[in-house]
Amino acid sequence: DVKVTQSSRYLVKRTGEKVFLECVQDMDHENMFWYRQDPGLGLRLIYFSYDVKMKEKGDIPEGYSVSREKKERFSLILESASTNQTSMYLCASSPRWGEENTIYFGEGSWLTVV
Amino acid sequence: GQSLEQPSEVTAVEGAIVQINCTYQTSGFYGLSWYQQHDGGAPTFLSYNALDGLEETGRFSSFLSRSDSYGYLLLQELQMKDSASYFCAVRDRTAGNKLTFGGGTRVLVKP
Numbered sequence: 001d002v003k004v005t006q007s008s009r010y011l012v013k014r015t016g017e018k019v020f021l022e023c024v025q026d027m028d029h030e031n032m033f034w035y036r037q038d039p040g041l042g043l044r045l046i047y048f049s050y051d052v053k054m055k056e057k058g059d060i061p062e063g064y065s066v067s068r069e070k071k072e073r074f075s076l077i078l079e080s081a082s083t084n085q086t087s088m089y090l091c092a093s094s095p096r097w098g099e100e101n102t103i104y105f106g107e108g109s110w111l112t113v114v
Numbered sequence: 115g116q117s118l119e120q121p122s123e124v125t126a127v128e129g130a131i132v133q134i135n136c137t138y139q140t141s142g143f144y145g146l147s148w149y150q151q152h153d154g155g156a157p158t159f160l161s162y163n164a165l166d167g168l169e170e171t172g173r174f175s176s177f178l179s180r181s182d183s184y185g186y187l188l189l190q191e192l193q194m195k196d197s198a199s200y201f202c203a204v205r206d207r208t209a210g211n212k213l214t215f216g217g218g219t220r221v222l223v224k225p
Contacts, residue, residue: 004156033212040122042201042217043157058212090156102147103213105156 003027004106006091012112019078021109023091032074033092033103034058034066043090049074081113118216120202125222132189134200134219139183142208146178146185149201151218157201160187189221197223 007022025032031050035043035058045058047066055066063085067075074093078085088110094103118138126132136146145164149157161169163178163185175188189196199220203213 035215040217042118043203043215045212045214048212056212059214102159102162105158107156 004091004093004104006089006106006109008109009107010110010112012114013078013081015082015113017078017081017113019081019111019113021076021078021089021091021111023074023076023093023106024072025074025091025093025104026072027093027095027104028071029093029104030071030096031094031103032068033094034064034074034076035090035092036060036087037090037108038087046076046089081111083113085111086113087111118202118204118214120200120216120219122217123220123222125224126192127224128192128194130192132192132221134187134189134202134221136185136187136202136216137183138185138202138204138216140204140206140214142206143180143183144205144207146176147203147205147213148174148176148187149203149215150198151201152198160200192223194223194225197221 004025033048034046037043049055049068065077088108090108091106092103120136147162148160151157161176168177173190178185199218201215201218203215
């Protein structure tokens, strides 16, 4: 089974702190994604990566950055956390498009910024 | 960009049939997917349609009409465990390797 592991399930951070959310997948997938999920808004794409050291902006990249130094790891960085970044963050991975049309999600990281 | 519309909530009783509609706007449509998410859990893949027609997987079926930019997920013989949120998502060949999700439909199954 594909496993996408997010390092922290629940975090509480202070406004202005730098926050790292880590994600690791164990299936050698090319594509990795970070979404945030808010009630009524569904899943909104923050950033995605289709290869090591490659990154593409999603629909809501402002206030976030990402890092993909190794194929299996995709990190989401909040340079200076703000209260409007309180949300659930989902990491996902998928094989190269064309081989499969599904993505696999981690269990999510609940971030509260106070 | 892309946009997807789906109802926010549906309530039904055990054994009933529920249809969740999804309309989308996208410039380079490639396929429509459906995901299920239980409270506190991760979204999991249910089905995918790239061509017009009905795809059946057990009690769940998914339909696509590309000409109408419309699809639906059909849940039959509803069970209590089907209470969850259901998301439609589109792949767009003009938007790189990403999926765009709808806002989700919360399905509540009552005894």
